[in-house]
Amino acid sequence: MDYQNQYGYGQQAPQQPVNNQGTALGWDDEVEEKTYTLLPEGEYPFRVEGFDREQCNGTEKMPPCNAANVHIVINYNGEEVRIDKKLFLLSTNGQLFAFFKAIGAQTLPDGRIKMDWTKVPGAEGRVVINRRKYNGNEYNNIKSFVDPAKVQPQNGWQGGRF
Template sequence: MNNGMMEGHELGWDDTIQEESEFIILPAGDYDFTVKSYERGRFNGSEKMSACNQAIVSIAINYNGKEVIIKHRLLLHTKVERILSEFFRGIGQKKKDEPLKMNWTMVPGSTGRCKIGTRTYNGNEYNEIKKFYPKDEMPVTPQATPNYNPGQF
């Protein structure tokens, strides 16, 4: 137990370092995810969208035992309200065709399933979330039940 202390420690100017980060590009496909956190921010606007609030959601995916984080931007604007609805349905907060008051405090720790794809920007390949699947429409995996044969006793 770390008694509330953060992991790791401060490095000195002359310390030796070794740890590196491996940048993982996930193959396109469907993945289970957990929302690690979100940040509130501001989108400054573009030719197609006026300035508005934005949330940058950190989506964690376990891939071969490694945690891969994908940052996903959600614009808080009526022009893209359907995308917000898709995200909140994906984490189970919103039900189909029902209004929802967004509850951001409940977002971290939420789980769901999404479709991951790749895109190329400035010659580099990145993962991006293409779709969040509605949590209330996901198939339920049947629970394993022991084989019961009433004639065996």
């Protein structure tokens, strides 16, 4: 992209975040330190802040498909920890079923769940977090979504609210 021609020297780019990727800064803007909270491994209540619809081009192991980049928020010691989880819309993706089950979607008589994306923002459930290593750094990773029927009350969590 040619920023010189689009914004001109000395002009600021529009300050609009795009898909949680941050905002463009001007040359003289201030920046702040970004901190990252690494959660202890375990089970946590979560809330879905929102999601982005994306398209995956496919790989050797996966055909092209739609994907939802789901923005999960976990309240940890009063701090909101955000974790993104990409859910590929494939019939073989068990985490897609587990996600909808975790947020309380009803299972149909044939054992399937109808994905209702309008109910995803603001939905709550429980998730198991572990750590993932990438390029020498550790990150929070969503290992699995928890079926509400199998939740053991703990840490003050009362059936879907945190």
